[in-house]
Amino acid sequence: MAEYEPPPGSVPPDRVGRWQSRRGQDRLAQLLFLAPAVIYMLAFFGYPVVKNFLMALQTYSTSTFYTGEAPWAGLANYRAVITSSVFSKALLNTVLFTAGSILGQFVIGLGLAVFFRRRFPLNGLLRSLLLIPWLIPLIVSGAVWRWILDKDNGALNRFLAAIHLAPGHPGWLTSTSLALLAVIMVNIWIGIPFNLTILYGGLQDIPEDLYEAATLDGASGRQRFRYVTWPLLRPVVSVVLVLGVVYTIKVLDVILGLTNGGPANASQTIATQSYHLSFVQFDFGQGAALGNILIAISLVFAVIYLRANRRAVDE
Amino acid sequence: MAIPVTPGRRPGRAWPRWADTAVGVGILAVLLFPIYWMINVSLQPGGSAVGTPWLPVHLSFHGYSTALSQQGRNLLTSLVVALGSVAFCLVIATPAAYVLAQFRLRFAGAILFGVLISQMIPGIVIANALYTAYTDAGLLNSVPGLILADSTAGIPFAILIVRAFMTSIPQSVIEAGRVDGAGHLRTFVSIVLPMSRNALITAALFSFLFAWADFLFALTLTTTADVRPVTLGLYTYIGTYVSDWSSVMATAVLASIPAIVLLVVAQRYVAAGTTAGAVK
Amino acid sequence: MFRSTRSRKAPAALASILAIPLTLTACGGSDSGSDSGGTATLRVLDYYSNEPGRTVWQKALEACASQAGATISREAVPGATLIQKVLQQASSKTLPDLLMLDNPDLQQIAQTGALTPLDTFGLKADGFAKGVVDASTYQGKLYGLQPVTNTIGLFYNTDILTKAGVTPPTTWEELKTAARKLTSGSQYGLAFSAPANYEGTWQFLPFMWSNGGDEKNIATPETAQALQLWVDLMKAGSVSKSALNWTQADVNDQFRAGKAAMMVNGPWQFPVLDADKALHYAVVKIPAPAAGRPIVAPLGGETWTVPQTGNKDKQAKAAKVVACLNSDESQVNLAKQNQTIPTRTALLASFSSANPNVKGFADQIPTARSRTGELGADWPKAATKIYTAFQSALTGQADPAKALEQAQNG
Known part of the structure; x- marks a missing residue:
């Protein structure tokens, strides 16, 4: 593509001309390298978003599929979803779910990453096996977790009762005060492999001699973490957190599989509510509007975070 | 953090290495309990979910025989789609990552921001839009169609990771290649790619996982049994009358094996630390 | 059966994260099926994707199709995905010739205009339990016929x-x-x-x-x-x-x-x-x-409809299949094999005395209501x-x- 060879017998161009064509060639090569990715991104992300955006401004029902008629609704869909009685609860749950999941995944993931920095037999194998939760289709892990968390016969309650920790058989999925906690727990479980992998990679990149120097200076384990590990890991941490939030905020299948947003909306989030509007009540306009609100929240978070991060790096 | 940070224990402490292994196994046991439960149910004869014993005392392999006879083809489909998606992601993402990492482009920032934003779009929004587009393009029920759709998670991720790694390749190495008369493509293929091996493997692994675990696109973009990934195959077991949980879980176990093998093999190359500069 | 029995919650919910084609397509469109006369192949869509129901319906459909001078090409999708599939097909103008719907969904689909009123083909619902007819009726017109029903x-x-x-x-x-x-x-x-x-x-x-x-x-x-x-x-x-x-x-x-x-x-x-x-x-x-x-x-069960495909010949044949599935003999046969109950009230007494295990259910049918009747x-x-x-x-x-x-x- 970029390998230009002058045809045999052609007159060599003069210096300036060659430089210009070379530079033009560079430009062209760069564009050709970039083009497939850009085209793909526009087709598979840009187009759906534009479509979703338009749909939120229309009254879009089951009939629309057959007749093609979707009357213009202006901002009515947005008004309807924001004033709905579930909205504030769903918003709060979304925040709690995201914050709780990220915190749990990150702390456990980091702890495990640090642990696996040690050299011990079977380290690599154990670390690989920890990624398994990620490989299990959610249909399956959702069903398994539902049995484990079952109030009467679930493995967790049987275990807790056996060690006399919670003999009362708490209703993990059926109590309004525990359901959100339960879905957060399962989501943490699913997210640990991602955090572990990336944080472990980040730790591997920290030069060994820095630790040795710190140890020579008499730094304790805690101090080494505080002054060596953490500052050097920061860039990786920021990636994990930003991607984590962005992925978590739109989590749908975990919640639908475990509690379906219940009981009594106790684990309903913006994502699940948007799904319910579109695919249970077939009000696609409102579903799209709520989906767009979700994207907007995510976007605002990312922008704020990136700004803050850039400032921190600049200072 | 309860665990002190020490890469490699200093000698002289009474904490043998196998003790670390024991701790590791303990952690694994807790975190993989649901996986154990899955295997446990897959070996139970009843196929019911109530009061499953802690151990599969009455071993039954009927779940596995059903799974193998009915889901063998779907497993193969999943494998083809996931590997196809890996190849596609790398082919599309790495050249872009290279240009974004090594050349000053006016719109590079905008592209990277776009890539990040793409991660925020819920899968259903994409799936909905793709269905109609696919109907017109004749991509429904096709392996290429699934590969394209399943790459929606892998491509942005691969661009971010690989770009982050490639920024650390010294400009001089690339210029040296160019001076030797290599074209852009050859420089890229014979110099840049080999240097980025670990980043490529990481990107490939993640792309594989994303595609392997996909259920949404499989459900949306296939309508017949001809092209059916195993995630969707599993779903067909959970049906109207009989929910044969032994078979469901046996299929899930079988479906995990190729992925686990791949993981163990690829793990040593994973250089996820290259994400350091991915989002900046 | 009916919407909610089809599957366990987790998968059902996951599965319905589905694709519906959210585009506007122009109205109209016709199936350019070329085969008029001779043996037509009717496309059938239903949600009996698991045994034993799958085979029971396959046999019933094949028998009725051959009576109508047609063969069938059937697609059975998992229950929770049927409506989404129908909407997809409605927008891409690829509706099947014969469509099974869970009875509470009928009116929603009829409202879109995608179904053909059955009186076009001279079909009536005389002698069917009232609740069953209510569910298959939209704005005074009959859009579906339901051979068997169930309740709890x-x-x-x-x-x-x-x-x-x-x-x-x-x-x-x-x-x-x-x-x-x-x-x-x-x-x-x-x-x-x-x-x-x-x-x-x-x-x-x-x-x-x-x-x-x-x-x-x-x-x-x-x-x-x-x-x-x-x-x-x-x-x-x-x-x-x-x-x-x-x-x-x-x-x-x-x-x-x-x-x-x-x-x-x-x-x-x-x-x-x-x-x-x-x-x-x-x-x-x-x-x-x-x-x-x-x-x-409440009345459960599925109703059989004839979508607007634009192919008159196939529609007429599909209607014949619907009529055949709802004949006395077919109702009793399907009910027996599917553990359900015939919808023609005249059949109830003899059916429940021949099948005592469904008596508890059959006794409730005459007074039962459909969910969408009102x-x-x-x-x-x-x-x-x-x-x-x-x-x-x-x-x-x-x-x-x-x-x-x-x-x-x-």
Whole structure:
């Protein structure tokens, strides 16, 4: 593509001309390298978003599929979803779910990453096996977790009762005060492999001699973490957190599989509510509007975070 | 953090290495309990979910025989789609990552921001839009169609990771290649790619996982049994009358094996630390 | 069966994260099927994707198609994905020639204009149970014919009841007493399914309707009393709190494992229960609010429709297949093999005497109601209000009257 060879017998161009064509060639090569990715991104992300955006401004029902008629609704869909009685609860749950999941995944993931920095037999194998939760289709892990968390016969309650920790058989999925906690727990479980992998990679990149120097200076384990590990890991941490939030905020299948947003909306989030509007009540306009609100929240978070991060790096 | 940070224990402490292994196994046991439960149910004869014993005392392999006879083809489909998606992601993402990492482009920032934003779009929004587009393009029920759709998670991720790694390749190495008369493509293929091996493997692994675990696109973009990934195959077991949980879980176990093998093999190359500069 | 029995919750919910083609396509469009005369191939879409139902329907369809001078090409998708599939096909103008719909979905699809009124082909629903006809009728026109139906009843474990000296309850009071007596250790007296979806609503309906409650306005004392019954049963510990998250299949698992002495469920569970030789059970009607009051149970089952494909010849043949599936002989045959009940009222008496295990269900059919008979395409909104209310009351967020009022007002 970029390998230009002058045809045999052609007159060599003069210096300036060659430089210009070379530079033009560079430009062209760069564009050709970039083009497939850009085209793909526009087709598979840009187009759906534009479509979703338009749909939120229309009254879009089951009939629309057959007749093609979707009357213009202006901002009515947005008004309807924001004033709905579930909205504030769903918003709060979304925040709690995201914050709780990220915190749990990150702390456990980091702890495990640090642990696996040690050299011990079977380290690599154990670390690989920890990624398994990620490989299990959610249909399956959702069903398994539902049995484990079952109030009467679930493995967790049987275990807790056996060690006399919670003999009362708490209703993990059926109590309004525990359901959100339960879905957060399962989501943490699913997210640990991602955090572990990336944080472990980040730790591997920290030069060994820095630790040795710190140890020579008499730094304790805690101090080494505080002054060596953490500052050097920061860039990786920021990636994990930003991607984590962005992925978590739109989590749908975990919640639908475990509690379906219940009981009594106790684990309903913006994502699940948007799904319910579109695919249970077939009000696609409102579903799209709520989906767009979700994207907007995510976007605002990312922008704020990136700004803050850039400032921190600049200072 | 309860665990002190020490890469490699200093000698002289009474904490043998196998003790670390024991701790590791303990952690694994807790975190993989649901996986154990899955295997446990897959070996139970009843196929019911109530009061499953802690151990599969009455071993039954009927779940596995059903799974193998009915889901063998779907497993193969999943494998083809996931590997196809890996190849596609790398082919599309790495050249872009290279240009974004090594050349000053006016719109590079905008592209990277776009890539990040793409991660925020819920899968259903994409799936909905793709269905109609696919109907017109004749991509429904096709392996290429699934590969394209399943790459929606892998491509942005691969661009971010690989770009982050490639920024650390010294400009001089690339210029040296160019001076030797290599074209852009050859420089890229014979110099840049080999240097980025670990980043490529990481990107490939993640792309594989994303595609392997996909259920949404499989459900949306296939309508017949001809092209059916195993995630969707599993779903067909959970049906109207009989929910044969032994078979469901046996299929899930079988479906995990190729992925686990791949993981163990690829793990040593994973250089996820290259994400350091991915989002900046 | 009907929407909510099709699958366990987790997968059903996951599966419905589906694709619906959200584009606007112009109206019209016609199937350019070229084969007029001779043997036509009819495309059929239904959700009997699992055995034994899959084969039962395949045989019935093939037999009826050959009578109509056609062959079939059938696609059976998992239950929870059918509606999405239909909407996809409606927008891409690829609707099948013969479409099976869960009966509460018919009006919603008829409203889009995608279905053909059956009187075009001279089909009528004379002699069918009223509730069944209501469900298949939209704006006064018949759009579907349903050969077999089902509903829910009260299953009880005969061994457990005999041992405890309890007779099957027939009234709410008796139900509460029996359930309490039958609860001991890890065994609950009763199990029902009360999740936050249409399946839960379906299970609540016989209690609500039999007490005079109505979906037009659920903030009434009648509905509140029915909800109070559920709350009382759960508060007394006779029903596990897990019911809030149980599908009907989960309920069945509990019953099968002896963890529940009685359950509210439907005849589609017979094959699963019968596979367990050690289990002895029987079925009676859902208990009434008071002795002598009739039970108003909800009607389940699927209705067969002829979509607007634009191909007159194939439509006519599809209509013949619908008529054939609904003949007396076919109804009895399908009902027998699918553990369901014929919809022609004249067939009921002889059918239930020949199949005593469905008697408890068949007895409820003449008075049973369809879910969409009253509200039509607005049913989903009302169904959502109902489950929102009972979830709120059962979790103790509000007392029944208050919960119903909040849900009614959105």
